[in-house]
Structure formats: C-alpha cells, structure tokens
Amino acid sequence: MSDNSINGTFTRLYYPTDLTADDLKQTKQPLWIPNRAYSDSYSEFTSFTSKFSKWLFHLMFGSYRVPAIQYANVRKLAENQMLPVVVFSHGLGAMRTTYTTICLELASQGFFVAAVEHRDKSACATYYLKDGDSADSESDYKEEYVKFIRVKDKTDEDFKIRNGQVNQRADECIRGLNLLEKINNGTEVRNYLGGEFDLSQFKGLLDFDKLSMIGHSFGGGTAIQTLKKEQRFKVGVAFDPWMYPLEKPMLSTITQPLLIINSEHFQWAANVAAMTYLVNPTNQIEDRKMLTLRETVHQSQSDFTFLTSKFIGKLAGLQGDADPYVAMDNNNDALIAFISKHLGIDYDSNLDKVFTDDAADDVIHGTNIQLDPERLPKASL
Secondary structure: OOOOOOOOOOEEOOOOOOHHHHHHHOOOOOOOOOOHHHHHHHHHHOOOHHHHHHHHHHHHHHHOEEEOOOOOOOOOOOOOEEEEEEEOOOOOOOOOOOOOHHHHHHHHOEHHHHHEEEEEEEEEOEEEEEEEOOOOOOOEEEEEEEOOOOOOOOOOOOOHHHHHHHHHHHHHHHHHHHHHHHHHOOOOOOOOOOOOOOHHHOOOOOOEEHHHHHEEEHHHHHHHHHHOOOOOOOOOEEEEEOOOOHHHHHHHOOOEEEEEEEEEEOOOOHHHHOOOOOOOOOOEOOOOOEEEEEEOHHHHHHHHHOOOOOHHHOOOOOOOOOOHHHHHHHHHHHHHHHHHHOOOOOHHHHHHHHHHHHHOOOEEEEEEEEOOOHHHOOOHH
C-alpha cells in the first residue's frame, strides 16, 4: 500500500526468487485470505450472511497459505537481464490474492506481477488507512474498509454504475503501473503495511517495453478498458471477460494483441457477441485469439477451484467436470505462450500445443456459443 488514502495504490507483488522448495518448507507462508474481515466479506458476497455461514466459510478457507516466501529477495539476474511486467485485475467479489495460482506461475516464468486490489466497491472487501486521532504517532492509522456493493441489474443506472467502475478500475491499474515505474527508477516508496521489504532491490530491473495487462471476469473487462486508456501496455489477456460495462464503440479501437480465454459453462451469447468486436472466433488471426476451456466453470481460472473436494467444488460451482489442474495448465500455457510471443520473450515452444488440434480434447478454438450472424458486429465478419 503506497498511499494510505482511498486513492492510493494497493497491490500484491509476485516475482522470481533464488530460494528453493526446501527454503519454502522452512518458512511460514502468508495467509491466502489476509484476515477475517476478508473472509466474512467473501461469505457475504456469496449471499451467505449469517454468523454461522461466515464461521463455516472461514473454517473452510481461512487457514490456507500461499506457497511463496514473503519479503524474499528477487532472483539474481544475468547482466542486462530484466523482468517483464504484468498488471493483473481481479474479478467481481474477488481481491488481490484470489488469482495466486496464475500470478505465481507467471513469477516462476520470470515475470514481475502486480495484482491490484480495486476500491470501486467491486472487491469482496478492501481497505485504506485512515488517520487516527493522534497526530503524534506516524503509525497511528485505522483500517477503513470499503465493502462490496450490489448493483441491481437491468436498471437505468446499472450500465452507468458499471461503466464508472470499469473506468475507475482501469485508472487504478494505470496508477499501479506508475507506481512500478517509480520503484524501477529508484524513487523511495513507502509501504504503509509495514514490514522489512526492500523495494529498492527492483531498481532498474523492470522491463516496461515488455508490459502485459491481464484480468479475470470484471477484471477481464478492466484489462480491455486499460488497453484502450494506456498504450504503454503492449499485449492483453482477458479470462472470461465481462463485456457489459464496456462501451461497444470503444472496442474496435483497441490496437494491442489480445487473447481471450473463456470457460465453457459461464459464457452467454450477448457477452461473446461483444467479444467479436475484438476477436473473430471463427477466423482468428495471429494477434487476436479466443480459446474456450472445455468442461470448466467461471471459477476454474481462480484459486477457489483447488480448495475443495470435487463433490463440494461442483456443488458450489467452483469446479467443472474438467480436471482443475489440467484446465489451469492449459490456461497458463496459453497465457505465457501468447504474451511471450508478442513481447519477444523466449519460451518453451511446447506451450504452443494449446493453440493446435493436439489440444482439441481440452480446448475449443473459438467459442462453444452459437452466435446469430445477423447480430454480430460487421468488424468481426
């Protein structure tokens, strides 16, 4: 947290390190859900609002820890080597740790990832640090939580609110990018969360010529909006993007390469039709692609898909019939291959398999949704 105000940047950073799996075993790993307030807010987002429901949610998910070492030193890089940069936007009702699986995979492949936590009231919860009563103590701050708000669908105000949120989210991603540039330039940045984390170690290591914008669901829509607003982003990936908040005429003006990865059992015709402003699902080109992961659900691209048994996961809509590990591997293979190719980064060419017929049992090239050609934008035909 680089600014204690509500307009500050709140992000979790993921990056490669030289520490080993043995080091990880000997270190207390950070909690996946940072505190009980987030756990209760997750429960409320899913409409389970009773004290018992919140207790049960915390019992199920509150003790999970992230398989990473907090405050570790960045990997020692070869001379002239730098870290390509990713900004990640979370979905509706999620937060900065919800997509740790994807962010850690990117970090393990040499990327520096900033997962932004949004304050547009679309996160399950977030907070800033409000000045306390005493002006004498620098540490006298109180956590002020920003709760998720529900917006009634299909009302006159609905689109206006959601469009306002997606623009705020894009601005927060850009502010996050600006913060990373300050860190890279060696500007002293205060972390209001405390801890002995040396941000100066990243000076001169971040490669902004290799910059990606990625997000899931509302974050997928945010990624698309951010590509339009900020040309410093060279490539984008949208997981199951929610297209409703976006102004449709804007979509055809986006110039960066874009990959859309959908889950089979989440998408609907109107949403996919809006995506065709960006990608023609039946006639894809090198820098505009759409994949659909077979037998997956919306949460197959988040950490939740790994945190329950198969029975509970399917009952709660956290898993589809696909093996969650196979689905996530295909998701991440496509992600890393696409952004690496368009950023000029060396990568394992075996990852390209997901874009070929060899992956047909697990991946649809395009969409499973039947679209009415008469209702599609002419730009996609």
